[in-house]
Amino acid sequence: MSALIRRVARQLPADAETIRTALLALRRRGWITRLNDLASRAGRLWARRADKETAAGTVAELAPADETLLAALEAVLAQRFRSLGPTPEAALEAVLAELTEAGQPALSADRHAQLAREVAVAFGLSGEDSLPFLDAVGAREARRRREQREAETAARSRKREEVARLRAWEKSLVEFRELPGLLGCQEREALRWIAAGLIPVARRIPQRGGRERWEFDPAELATLRRAVPQWRETDRAAVEAKRRGGPAAPALRLGKGAVAAIARVAALDRYAGHFATARALNRRITLVTGPTNSGKSHTALDALAAAETGMALAPLRLLAHEFRDALASRGVPASLSTGEERIPVAGARHLAATVEMCPFHLPVDVAVVDEAQMLADRDRGAAWTAAIMGAPARQVFVLGAPECATQVKRIAALCGDPVEEVSLRRKGPLVAARAPVGLGELGPGDAVVAFSRRDVLDLRAELVRRGRRVAVVYGALSPEVRRAEAARFREGDADILVATDAIGMGLNLPIRRVIFSTLRKFDGTERRELNTQEIKQIGGRAGRFGRFEEGVVAVLAGGGSPEFVKTMLEAAPLPPEDPRPLVQPDADIIANVAQEIGSDSLFGVLARIKRAVLRPDDPNYRLADLTQAMAVAGAIDGVAGLSLLQRWTYALCPVDERDNGVARLARWAIEHGAGRGVVPPNAGRLPAPERASRDELERAEKTHKRLVAWRWLALRFPAAYVAREEAHAETERLDRWIEDVLRQQRRAKLVA
Structure with missing residues (x-):
């Protein structure tokens, strides 16, 4: 009553209709709560708060029954369903996509059938007229559920097999004390050959006091035993050469064995050698360091624009666009390449790209790699290692904060490239x-x-x-x-x-x-x-x-x-905690390791790379975090119809694990593997920007991020991700809507 009096007092003089309108406005808040409870009890997860608010706003009775409120909600839902697509099939898929993108759990078979019936009614299908539609969508949903169960079961089975194989391998390892007997040598010889890298240590287990327990693969040792006479002969020749003061005897190469062979084919400990084009060029690196606002990019961009051919590598898609604009302002056309878009320019001999899109086999005169302090980033640092090592340019400008100097110089030394450092000061205090x-x-x-x-x-x-x-x-x-x-x-x-x-x-x-x-x-x-x-x-x-x-x-x-x-x-710049650059496998490494271990399991290949390819104490490199890639591998290894390298591409897709990203990738992979097109994410109907809530803004932002992942995959699998124009249009629609929401300067609901 007090709220009603305050509301009416603001509209005096008031008649009965004014009082009735004010009372309806007050009671509608409670009706929304009732609708929320009624929809929840009926399992209508597809009824959003905005639908309930709209439904409550259409009720004109002062004391409506539950049936009246539900009838209003059903009318609103029917209108929304019809707005989501021209056919009931399209509308149903759009509603299911909305639920998925909102992070809702998958509907049970009964709830899916209930939703299909409501969509059918919204399109005027009832009784026998609705049966063809309901039968078709029911069969399609049953097939999807079956395929998902089969993929999950197969993935779990393959993962168990690979884990069991790794455990069996680890259990088979022997300690150092067994080495002399297995190789037919003395302990001091074994130690010397381990130090020379002839006998690989399969696993190093830290002990107290900074010591390590070394373990060795007996199967690998068996293949090395026949090399022992040659090693001894080499040792004697080396001693004799040293005594005579002559040239040293040639070093022996590591023999083929399980761990050694995997390490050799991956060659992550010789990572610079992967970039054959860059190694064939007589590269010079110019390291330009300085704080923000010191003009690091100006000189590099001038040199890039003056070159006949070149590339600029940026950390963000936004900055790749800015590089392209900067070149255009200097009269140099440039194509664009990012994870989710390609904009080729006819006749252009320059490229602006994100770091991960560096074309390692396209020689140019000048390359610019920006924000090199990202080398220390645990998630993306390996991409900067690859870009700086592999940029196929005769002149490479590396730009970054002073903190990156140590790692860039280390990378240059590993590549055998001369490096010149230019240190800039900030232009203003x-x-x-x-x-x-x-x-x-x-x-x-x-x-x-x-x-x-x-x-x-x-x-x-x-x-x-x-x-x-x-x-x-x-x-x-x-x-x-x-x-x-x-x-x-x-x-x-x-x-x-x-x-x-x-x-x-x-x-x-x-x-x-x-x-x-x-x-x-x-x-x-x-x-x-x-x-x-x-x-x-x-x-x-x-x-x-x-x-x-x-x-x-x-x-x-x-x-x-x-x-x-x-x-x-x-404060002075802090040196990196670990100056060794991060490295990660690429498609060639994945294929080579898979062939060596005889496995088509991506999870098994990544697990073996993690365990056996790069020693934790490697003096030059450290392995990047493979946690998310292994999570994706574990989810899609059982998907029929996808090759090992296609699954590796999925593992590289930028998704957010906290937003069900891995599960979403698995659903897309199943559709892809089955030869069906993957439907792009869709935000559905959006409220007017001035009425947007914070939850609705967040939902739109999440849908946009999922569209980024979809478009990323569409560039790599165009036959499966075919609705590229629709995805682009939805991306632009969300951009406009989010921008309009953020422009609202007198809103309370957005921050409620």
């Missing part, structure tokens, strides 16, 4: 603010940095509530939306930018101050303090040269100590 900054003190040109999407949207909501115009940038946004939001800030349509550390790479913006909302972040493993490189890289976006005299780095009130920021800005 970067200083730490003396005091924390309150939200009320923020002004035009300020960028607030948070470390989660939620925090970014919370800060945006609070600033909008205070009447500020805000642009946002965070990782879940597409490059197109990030660019649009950056343009709003750059052109003055937004006073303040709120962003994650996504602005630390690319996006040259006129930022006056960078203000950290907190000086701690969760890095995927633990919550920790920001390190000096992070503060310099992100904070360095402040004070764009030519626009501001200096850049200021500050912390939001309550977010940490300004003195800590000052200390980090003044």
Whole structure:
């Protein structure tokens, strides 16, 4: 009653209809709750909150029965189904896709049949008229479930077999004390031959006091026993040569055996040799290091534009586009190649690409590899190792923060390439603010940095509530939306930018101050303090040269100590914890190891690579994390119709495990293997941007990310991923909608 009185009081003078309208508006909140309960009890997972809100809004009775509310919901659902496709088949697939993309569990057979009946009714099919449709979709769903069960069963079986084979191999290993008997030699000879690399250690198990227990493969030792006389003869020749002062005797090569053969065919310990084109060129590397806003790319891009042929490799699709634009501004046309798109330009002799798309067999005059500090990134560092080692150019410019110098020089030494280092200074000073900054003190040109999407949207909501115009940038946004939001800030349509550390790479913006909302972040493993490189890289976006005299780095009130920021800005570059570059297998390595071990199991091949190919103490390289690739392998190894290398391609697809990415890849792989087209993700009907909730925004962002994965696979498997125009159109629709949502500056619902 009190709420009704307040609502009517705002509309005085009021008549009976005004009071009735106000009472309906108040009661509809409770009806939405009732509808939510009724739909849940009926198992209608496809009834979204927006549907229930719309249904409640159509009810005109002051005290409707449950039947009345359900009838309103059914009418709304029927209208939505008809809007999702021209036929009941298309509408049903769209609803199922919506449920999948919303992270809902798969419908049971009964619920699937119930949904099919509701879709049929929405299209005017009832009774006998609906039977052909219901029979067809029922048979199709039964086939899908059967294929999925078969694939999962086969994958589990293959995984068990490979694990059992690995365990049997490990159980067969023998300790060092058994070596003399197996090889017919003395202990000191065995030690000498191990040190020379003639006897491979199959497994090294750390012990207390920094010691190791060495284990050896007896099957491999049996193949090496016949080489023992030659080794002894070589030893005697070496001793004699040393006594006479003559040239050393030639070293013996490692014989073929189980572990040795796998290591040899993978050759990850000789990774630089994989890049035959680069090794055939007389390459020179120019390492250009410097902080943000030091002009690292300017000289390299000038040299690239002046060359007859060249390539620019960037860490992000957005930055690949910027490289292409920078070349175009210098009068040089360039094609584009990223994980999800190809834009060839007729007659172009330059290429802008993401690092993972480096064409290793296309010789050019000049190559630029940007953001080389990514060598230390545990997820993508191996791509930078490959790009720097394998860029097939006579002149390679490597650009990065000062922290990358150690690893780049190490890579150059492994390649035998001369390296020249150019160290640049920042063009304008970067200083730490003396005091924390309150939200009320923020002004035009300020960028607030948070470390989660939620925090970014919370800060945006609070600033909008205070009447500020805000642009946002965070990782879940597409490059197109990030660019649009950056343009709003750059052109003055937004006073303040709120962003994650996504602005630390690319996006040259006129930022006056960078203000950290907190000086701690969760890095995927633990919550920790920001390190000096992070503060310099992100904070360095402040004070764009030519626009501001200096850049200021500050912390939001309550977010940490300004003195800590000052200390980090003044600290010397930190050397990498492990200077060895990360490496990972490619398709050739996968095929070679599979042939050597006689297995078609991707999981088995990756497990053997992880166990036997690169020693943990290899002096030059370290193996990249294969956890996600092995998870995908374990999920799709049982899919019929896909070759080993096709499954390896799926394992490389960029997906988010936290968003059911692996399970989604497995469903797509089953459709692909069966010779059917894979339907692209679809966000379905979207509310008007001014009515979008935060959940609906997140759902659209997730669908966009899934479209990125779909388009990535479409470039590699065009025969299975055929609806490329539809996927592109849906991507553009989501870009426009998300951009329109973020433009809304007077919203409460988005942040509810």
